Amino acid sequence: MTFKIIKKSMSSQARAGIIETPHGNIETPVFMPVGTKATVKALSPQQIEESGASIILSNTYHLALRPGIEIIQSAGGLHQFMNWKKPILTDSGGYQVFSLSKMRRIQEEGVLFQSHIDGSKCLFTPESVVDLQIGFQSDIMMPLDICSPYPCSKEDASKDLDYTLNWASRAKTHWEKQDTQSLLFGIQQGGVYPDLREKSAKKLIELDFPGYAIGGVSVGEPETIMNRLTDWGCSLLPENKPRYLMGVGLPNNLEYAIHKGIDMFDCVIPTRLARHGQFFLGKERHNIRNQIYSKDLTPLDPNCQCYSCLNFSRAYIRHLFMSKEILAMTLMSMHNIYALINLVKTIRNDILS
Amino acid sequence: MTFKIIKKSMSSQARAGIIETPHGNIETPVFMPVGTKATVKALSPQQIEESGASIILSNTYHLALRPGIEIIQSAGGLHQFMNWKKPILTDSGGYQVFSLSKMRRIQEEGVLFQSHIDGSKCLFTPESVVDLQIGFQSDIMMPLDICSPYPCSKEDASKDLDYTLNWASRAKTHWEKQDTQSLLFGIQQGGVYPDLREKSAKKLIELDFPGYAIGGVSVGEPETIMNRLTDWGCSLLPENKPRYLMGVGLPNNLEYAIHKGIDMFDCVIPTRLARHGQFFLGKERHNIRNQIYSKDLTPLDPNCQCYSCLNFSRAYIRHLFMSKEILAMTLMSMHNIYALINLVKTIRNDILS
Numbered sequence: 001m002t003f004k005i006i007k008k009s010m011s012s013q014a015r016a017g018i019i020e021t022p023h024g025n026i027e028t029p030v031f032m033p034v035g036t037k038a039t040v041k042a043l044s045p046q047q048i049e050e051s052g053a054s055i056i057l058s059n060t061y062h063l064a065l066r067p068g069i070e071i072i073q074s075a076g077g078l079h080q081f082m083n084w085k086k087p088i089l090t091d092s093g094g095y096q097v098f099s100l101s102k103m104r105r106i107q108e109e110g111v112l113f114q115s116h117i118d119g120s121k122c123l124f125t126p127e128s129v130v131d132l133q134i135g136f137q138s139d140i141m142m143p144l145d146i147c148s149p150y151p152c153s154k155e156d157a158s159k160d161l162d163y164t165l166n167w168a169s170r171a172k173t174h175w176e177k178q179d180t181q182s183l184l185f186g187i188q189q190g191g192v193y194p195d196l197r198e199k200s201a202k203k204l205i206e207l208d209f210p211g212y213a214i215g216g217v218s219v220g221e222p223e224t225i226m227n228r229l230t231d232w233g234c235s236l237l238p239e240n241k242p243r244y245l246m247g248v249g250l251p252n253n254l255e256y257a258i259h260k261g262i263d264m265f266d267c268v269i270p271t272r273l274a275r276h277g278q279f280f281l282g283k284e285r286h287n288i289r290n291q292i293y294s295k296d297l298t299p300l301d302p303n304c305q306c307y308s309c310l311n312f313s314r315a316y317i318r319h320l321f322m323s324k325e326i327l328a329m330t331l332m333s334m335h336n337i338y339a340l341i342n343l344v345k346t347i348r349n350d351i352l353s
Numbered sequence: 354m355t356f357k358i359i360k361k362s363m364s365s366q367a368r369a370g371i372i373e374t375p376h377g378n379i380e381t382p383v384f385m386p387v388g389t390k391a392t393v394k395a396l397s398p399q400q401i402e403e404s405g406a407s408i409i410l411s412n413t414y415h416l417a418l419r420p421g422i423e424i425i426q427s428a429g430g431l432h433q434f435m436n437w438k439k440p441i442l443t444d445s446g447g448y449q450v451f452s453l454s455k456m457r458r459i460q461e462e463g464v465l466f467q468s469h470i471d472g473s474k475c476l477f478t479p480e481s482v483v484d485l486q487i488g489f490q491s492d493i494m495m496p497l498d499i500c501s502p503y504p505c506s507k508e509d510a511s512k513d514l515d516y517t518l519n520w521a522s523r524a525k526t527h528w529e530k531q532d533t534q535s536l537l538f539g540i541q542q543g544g545v546y547p548d549l550r551e552k553s554a555k556k557l558i559e560l561d562f563p564g565y566a567i568g569g570v571s572v573g574e575p576e577t578i579m580n581r582l583t584d585w586g587c588s589l590l591p592e593n594k595p596r597y598l599m600g601v602g603l604p605n606n607l608e609y610a611i612h613k614g615i616d617m618f619d620c621v622i623p624t625r626l627a628r629h630g631q632f633f634l635g636k637e638r639h640n641i642r643n644q645i646y647s648k649d650l651t652p653l654d655p656n657c658q659c660y661s662c663l664n665f666s667r668a669y670i671r672h673l674f675m676s677k678e679i680l681a682m683t684l685m686s687m688h689n690i691y692a693l694i695n696l697v698k699t700i701r702n703d704i705l706s
Contacts (some may be wrong), residue, residue, distance in 0.1 A: 294424065
């Protein structure tokens with residue numbers, strides 16, 4: 001992989017760059033819509049592309065359990081399986097160590113999950129997680145890690161970090177032995193503790209990954225702490241590699257982080273909010289259920305150029321939503337994804353000019 | 354409106370024609386996907402068009418209750434409101450007299466419905482139903498009628514028919530006074546009784562509508578009876594006007610009816626089946642939940658050219674379905690609609706050549 005920084009902002013740490021991957025180039029900073037189960041919820045690949053996405057994210061834990069690696073491999077990888085031709089980043093299952101904490105046991109070897117689908121036991125190791133993602137032909141893979149919760153004692157965060165770093169090393173070693181174009185990033189953990197975050201960054205840099213993520217954010221911490229973790233991450237992780245802030249976020253979070261030097265983001269929020277009736281209007285969120293929209297023939301956001309805003313009114317989308325019609329979710333998801341991608345693109349253009 | 358018959362079949366009563374409407378021409382025979390509430394379930398207008406639709410159907414009763422005529426009119430009509438640029442046919446609410454039979458009272462003036470949404474009372478008269486559809490700017494409108502159930506005594510069917518014919522006459526008179534491009538069809542009723550069906554056809558022909566529908570089919574009757582009603586309808590209704598078999602249907606029903614001289618069909622079945630996991634494979638139906646599809650990388654129908662079949666495998670769509678992902682319904686709906694439209698188009702081409 002090559003990561004090129006094309007231009008640095010004069011007024012902040014922001015940078016505009018390009019990441020080259022097997023499935024094409026990604027202009028950074030970039031917002032990646034989430035397609036956990038090999039589909040960005042409620043959208044066809046065509047609609048994902050129309051929403052402006054240049055890369056999407058999918059999830060190793062979920063795909064490994066269903067439909068399983070075998071069928072994805074026989075389809076020729078995840079791109080073929082889901083018919084998405086642009087880059088894919090896959091998360092490792094480390095987030096599920098946090099989100100499914102009652103369904104897993106951490107052990108030296110890896111994480112033993114009890115499937116949320118059928119209760120069966122399945123062991124995820126740093127090595128098997130790399131193998132799975134190579135099987136998916138992911139463009140960017142994440143190593144198995146432990147995403148510590150918030151709050152988390154220093155003792156626990158430290159223990160989690162030791163596993164994470166050991167696993168990062170094993171993942172890197174295993175990856176280097178494979179004949180693959182898939183890239184492996186390192187994930188910084190360490191809870192809210194600066195010395196742990198520093199230890200984490202140091203060890204990952206020693207291991208020399210093609211890119212680095214800041215993990216353990218967007219797990220319920222207040223925004224001030226998210227921002228602090230972003231600050232530390234950006235100051236500790238190398239400038240010449242892509243920096244990925246995992247699971248973030250809302251417009252303000254994206255803006256803040258880009259100006260601190262973050263290049264990549266993913267978040268379920270645009271699609272999840274859409275399914276609950278919320279849409280972005282500039283940086284604000286509004287609920288389409290609101291009675292005031294029932295006679296409102298303007299688009300969700302009059303300044304937006306997405307498919308939904310170019311073709312439909314708030315009154316129509318509200319009607320769909322109140323009638324529980326699926327198209328409401330599709331149109332709102334397209335808008336919300338476009339809004340975040342466009343926000344990030346606008347900042348990129350500001351950096352460039 | 355002009356209805357031109359371009360070619361008649363040598364071997365059956367089938368005919369290939371063209372109906373001209375304010376929003377463009379429709380090649381007949383034609384299958385019309387159903388978008389009851391101003392959306393064909395799970396599809397964007399772009400996806401409806403990609404599925405081959407040249408006209409869709411929507412529903413006066415449902416739209417009048419929600420979102421209401423006012424907002425549709427201020428949007429500039431139903432086409433503008435839902436962003437569908439091709440023709441729209443609207444049903445009158447006569448089907449809801451059957452399907453919501455516990456929520457309505459028939460009276461000379463019209464049908465008093467109790468709203469299925471909020472319980473409020475709303476009176477639909479032959480005149481108000483025409484006004485509503487003119488407000489929608491429907492290309493083809495249906496008059497208020499009574500769709501008799503199956504089974505139905507001759508006495509009841511006769512009483513229903515008397516209302517229907519009286520209302521058809523009032524609707525026609527009212528329509529003629531309006532300055533509108535929307536066309537009004539007549540609907541034949543009369544249950545399963547040949548003399549009532551004959552009486553119905555005679556009266557409608559006297560009233561001289563631009564097209565005629567056969568109503569009271571697809572209400573639970575066996576196929577032999579549906580076919581008999583099709584036969585009677587085609588022999589009783591004029592040859593030089595479009596004939597529309599309401600609420601039909603499955604591949605075999607379409608084939609049978611086209612060869613008897615039917616020009617137009619609508620049915621919720623392709624989208625409803627899709628949402629329940631069933632897809633058309635030729636004229637058969639299969640369920641995507643079936644375990645045999647879990648490793649099957651062929652399209653839903655290997656001979657189909659729809660968006661779903663050109664881009665996705667059974668294994669992928671099954672995965673989506675098992676994961677309760679909305680995209681499963683979208684892809685299956687596109688396929689099922691395309692399959693029926695394509696079946697009808699193929700027969701049209703056979704007639705032409």
